[in-house]
Amino acid sequence: xxxxxxxxxxxxxxxxxxxxxxxxxxxxxxxxxxxxxxxxxxxxxxxxxxxxxxxxxxxxxxxxxxxxxxxxxxxxxxxxxxxxxxxxxxxxxxxxxxxxxxxxxxxxxxxxxxxxxxxxxxxxxxxxxxxxxxxxxxxxxxxxxxxxxxxxxxxxxxxxxxxxxxxxxxxxxxxxxxxxxxxxxxxxxxxxxxxxxxxxxxxxxxxxxxxxxxxxxxxxxxxxxxxxxxxxxxxxxxxxxxxxxxxxxxxxxxxxxxxxxxxxxxxxxxxxxxxxxxxxxxxxxxxxxxxxxxxxxxxxxxxxxxxxxxxxxxxxxxxxxxxxxxxxxxxxxxxxxxxxxxxxxxxxxxxxxxxxxxxxxxxxxxxxxxxxxxxxxxxxxx
Numbered sequence: 001x002x003x004x005x006x007x008x009x010x011x012x013x014x015x016x017x018x019x020x021x022x023x024x025x026x027x028x029x030x031x032x033x034x035x036x037x038x039x040x041x042x043x044x045x046x047x048x049x050x051x052x053x054x055x056x057x058x059x060x061x062x063x064x065x066x067x068x069x070x071x072x073x074x075x076x077x078x079x080x081x082x083x084x085x086x087x088x089x090x091x092x093x094x095x096x097x098x099x100x101x102x103x104x105x106x107x108x109x110x111x112x113x114x115x116x117x118x119x120x121x122x123x124x125x126x127x128x129x130x131x132x133x134x135x136x137x138x139x140x141x142x143x144x145x146x147x148x149x150x151x152x153x154x155x156x157x158x159x160x161x162x163x164x165x166x167x168x169x170x171x172x173x174x175x176x177x178x179x180x181x182x183x184x185x186x187x188x189x190x191x192x193x194x195x196x197x198x199x200x201x202x203x204x205x206x207x208x209x210x211x212x213x214x215x216x217x218x219x220x221x222x223x224x225x226x227x228x229x230x231x232x233x234x235x236x237x238x239x240x241x242x243x244x245x246x247x248x249x250x251x252x253x254x255x256x257x258x259x260x261x262x263x264x265x266x267x268x269x270x271x272x273x274x275x276x277x278x279x280x281x282x283x284x285x286x287x288x289x290x291x292x293x294x295x296x297x298x299x300x301x302x303x304x305x306x307x308x309x310x311x312x313x314x315x316x317x318x319x320x321x322x323x324x325x326x327x328x329x330x331x332x333x334x335x336x337x338x339x340x341x342x343x344x345x346x347x348x349x350x351x352x353x354x355x356x357x358x359x360x361x362x363x364x365x366x367x368x369x370x371x372x373x374x375x376x377x378x379x380x381x382x
Contacts, residue, residue: 074108083112141153227269
């Protein structure tokens with residue numbers, strides 16, 4: 001049995017045990033949490049390489065090299081250098097001297113931001129990474145060795161914090177609840193054991209199971225047609241917790257998603273849950289558990305409202321392309337080599353990441369004009 005299949009077998013057995021202890025059914029948010037974060041077994045809790053530009057290869061059935069997906073900082077250092085222009089302004093305006101990054105991945109964004117701030121002479125006391133993945137932490141420490149005196153890692157937030165918060169593709173990895181309208185009746189879609197026998201390794205199988213529920217999407221979805229979607233209690237609770245603990249500063253989250261009216265559009269009836277493995281996407285989170293990423297799009301309206309509930313004001317909301325251009329990406333591209341320019345174009349092109357990804361900014365205290373939202377702010381669409 002390969003390492004990957006043995007991890008899947010152990011994780012599937014753990015989830016099957018949870019299902020048994022819960023009367024034969026668990027919510028999808030519980031399943032997603034275990035699949036991604038179960039200690040030592042979940043996708044983000046074991047040592048496989050997640051982030052990179054090339055898919056992994058196999059040798060003798062074993063995974064030997066490569067990655068599952070690429071994020072903007074791995075594509076080009078100009079991403080982090082551009083984001084750093086907004087960080088520098090936010091530090092100056094808010095009178096703070098710390099950066100907090102959630103889910104730092106490979107450490108590439110942290111390295112780029114730290115290098116840019118140093119080059120600009122920005123005084124930074126501390127760069128704190130909040131990451132529960134021990135394997136990713138080891139990779140981050142290697143990447144950030146030159147800044148070892150400034151960087152620290154924590155797995156929980158203090159009672160109070162100040163500074164500039166960054167989160168690139170963090171909210172999409174927070175477990176979601178699935179709601180399914182079937183035959184005009186709303187259900188919570190969860191997970192039970194599959195009817196088939198375990199495979200040759202004894203790995204349990206899983207199947208979708210619906211239970212009637214009083215839960216509803218935050219807006220009415222017209223029509224009686226079958227409809228699948230998500231709600232985001234964990235992600236929105238995270239925003240509220242951050243707002244409660246942040247005494248001074250700002251926060252910027254970059255992710256894919258929609259305002260509420262688009263998210264719950266009657267025609268978006270298949271939901272947004274997606275898996276990523278070896279740079280391929282699929283819509284089946286119940287298979288190969290622990291071997292692939294599971295994500296859902298962000299409801300940015302819900303994130304904004306959660307922030308408001310915790311006294312976080314919205315600095316702005318716009319596409320990633322608009323944000324990066326406002327922060328000076330085009331000027332940096334002018335002096336870059338051709339390969340770097342080509343990769344940077346992907347950050348802002350409409351059919352690549354430019355419009356698909358969005359940026360939302362929050363402030364604590366008095367409002368101010370953030371560089372990234374100077375032009376093209378679409379807060380009014382939230």
